[in-house]
């Protein structure tokens with residue numbers, strides 16, 4: 013709220029608490045808004061024009077804390093401010109006496125104690141409103157109890173210029189008028205003293221200002237220095253951080269360098285060791301190379317000898333090959349002389365049943381050695397059959413195989429061979445071909461012999477042997493090694509000239525004799541599958557074992573592929589005897605057809621027929637490769653010894669005799685065996701020679717090759733080592749370069765680090781210097797300030813001492829008039845006779861000077877002067893001055909002066925004059941107070957400038973102190 017005052021000399025403001033009416037002397041103005049203020053508020057009167065009336069009171073309900081009123085737009089000039097305080101007693105609160113200390117700050121300086129329901133009124137406190145037109149009344153209370161306050165502001169009437177300019181001037185004018193001549197010296201003295209004091213005060217103020225400015229400048233400088241220092245510190249910290257980072261990097265680089273150095277040293281040491289070893293090896297190799305070079309003549313001789321031997325060996329080889337070929341031819345010739353189809357007859361012994369039944373044997377082995385077998389056909393009738401070999405009952409499996417083994421050699425030489433057993437069921441075909449585990453048959457022994465020969469010939473031949481096991485039953489081929497039964501019918505195909513095979517059939521590769529036994533057992537087991545009676549089934553099917561031999565001559569690179577068929581034929585009973593029907597008849601017919609086909613083929617071959625009917629049966633079709641050309645055929649005709657089987661025996665023997673008789677003509681049998689024996693011996697001898705020469709040649713070649721390979725190896729090793737050495741030297745050089753580069757880098761980093769450290773040290777030194785300088789500055793400033801404060805304190809004390817003297821003088825001056833008055837009254841009786849004449853003299857002097865106003869003022873001042881409690885120091889000062897004057901003038905004017913003063917007192921009237929005096933006294937008091945305040949404030953300006961407002965108690969104490977001496 014802002015109050016705009018009209019142009020009136022005096023104002024009285026009424027403000028109702030709680031936002032009610034604003035009462036004035038002549039008008040009522042509504043107060044808008046809340047007017048209940050809390051401590052700490054700033055109450056600004058605003059936008060409220062109060063017209064009319066001279067006095068305005070502002071009642072304000074406020075909690076006493078710190079708050080202030082601001083009055084704006086006042087005209088510059090002097091105002092009286094009346095302050096009223098009273099406590100509000102609330103209805104809901106306890107009633108009773110309360111005491112409050114009230115402080116009014118700012119331009120008005122009053123201290124008072126307010127009691128409950130006892131309003132305090134401080135009247136006629138003078139304040140000056142300056143050009144800003146604002147009056148601020150600021151309160152400070154010690155408790156927060158609500159109070160009611162009233163403020164009235166009155167503008168003081170305009171005073172003469174002499175009054176407004178100050179009471180000192182007035183005094184000066186007064187004394188000038190009183191006694192210009194006499195008082196000139198005195199006034200000059202005081203004026204001088206005042207000027208001195210003013211100058212001192214000004215000087216002190218200036219010094220204080222300068223000190224303050226200097227301190228401010230110093231502070232600024234200090235701040236700048238601090239800023240600079242902070243910047244430097246920040247820069248230093250940055251540098252330290254950078255330094256730390258660089259140090260870390262350097263440390264890492266150094267660690268890496270050390271690690272690398274260690275690694276390189278280890279590598280170099282290792283390489284040195286290796287180089288030493290290599291040098292030793294190189295030296296050794298050089299020695300060996302020298303030895304080799306020395307032995308070159310011998311070596312050349314050896315090489316020549318070896319070449320000769322090689323030539324001889326080649327010659328021998330060719331001769332050996334020729335001899336082998338000749339041997340083969342001779343062997344073949346021998347075989348042929350024996351017959352390409354040979355028939356051996358074997359008769360089984362009587363079995364237990366036959367023996368127990370007492371069956372008679374019809375077989376006569378008497379001429380068996382000559383290949384003749386007699387069959388007793390009845391009584392003394394005996395029919396003789398001649399075969400290539402007739403085995404007696406004493407001949408075992410090995411004897412049987414001994415005659416078959418030459419055919420095995422033919423297989424290994426590349427001929428196709430077919431060995432089969434023919435005969436009636438139960439005559440021992442399977443026993444002869446397969447045998448038992450204890451009495452191995454032709455099949456196993458043949459294969460065993462094959463691997464044996466392959467092993468013997470491994471130096472010159474490379475053999476690959478595979479086995480297939482087939483069964484022909486009812487003109488159908490069945491693969492007995494197939495792991496799963498195939499629905500596809502196996503057929504015979506011609507793969508090349510003179511080579512037939514069954515596509516899809518299993519060819520088991522066998523490496524050793526163990527594999528052969530496993531294969532044979534697998535075929536035997538497979539043959540039993542699907543048959544209730546194994547023996548019966550085996551009698552009605554042909555079991556065929558096909559052995560494929562692939563040979564590679566390592567000497568001349570010749571390759572051969574030969575087949576060996578080992579066939580266990582089905583029983584050859586005659587249909588009439590078996591009286592078979594149905595399925596059995598069909599089986600028998602198929603068996604007879606196939607056996608007949610076999611006979612037909614054999615007869616066709618023997619008769620060198622242009623057409624050989626191989627395809628009449630599966631059996632002959634399969635055996636096509638081994639039943640013609642250079643192939644050899646061996647037939648075991650198996651017979652039963654009992655008379656019960658006589659017809660079948662005769663039938664089998666007749667068939668076999670026909671085969672043998674047709675194939676082997678008597679002409680062929682007559683081959684000169686002596687020549688053959690000679691040839692055989694020659695072959696054996698050549699073989700032995702060739703073998704020994706081969707061996708020696710092989711050894712020589714091996715030696716030479718070993719030496720050559722060793723030399724090459726050493727040479728290669730030497731080259732490798734040299735290359736390795738070269739590479740390692742290169743690597744070493746690169747590592748040495750890398751090491752030197754790292755060292756250079758390390759050196760550079762060290763230099764950088766050193767420079768950074770030096771910079772850091774310089775900066776730290778600079779910082780220390782700055783800090784030292786700063787401290788020195790602070791110290792000198794502090795000393796200077798302390799010195800100045802001391803000087804100021806001394807001056808202030810001197811000033812206070814002077815003021816005390818002045819006060820004492822004033823008191824003395826005040827006391828003296830009373831004493832003089834009393835003395836005057838006492839002497840009045842004695843001086844009565846002089847009264848009339850003295851009175852006249854005084855009046856005459858006044859009239860002559862015409863200076864009545866000061867007397868009136870002085871007398872009115874004396875008359876209206878309140879008791880000691882309300883006395884003004886300025887009046888007292890005036891009296892003191894007068895007293896001093898009087899003392900100076902006492903010899904001549906003492907009595908007159910006293911009389912004049914008495915008269916003045918009598919003539920003075922209460923009212924306006926008294927009031928003016930009171931105003932003058934107040935003004936003088938205020939001026940002195942201000943002077944004192946200024947001195948005090950100047951003394952404390954350095955330390956308590958800011959604390960003054962925050963610590964009002966200090967201000968209060970100061971005021972108390974001032975009030976005491978005032």
Ligand SMILES: Nc1ncnc2c1ncn2[C@@H]1O[C@H](COP(=O)(O)OP(=O)(O)OP(=O)(O)O)[C@@H](O)[C@H]1O
Nearest residue numbers: 360361436437438439440441442443550551582583
């Ligand atoms: N030389 C022999 N020494 C001892 N026992 C033999 C001889 N030959 C055959 N046997 C025995 O005769 C029996 C019948 O022989 P085996 O089964 O080999 O005749 P098979 O002709 O093969 O008959 P099948 O045509 O039915 O197959 C067997 O128990 C066998 O051990």
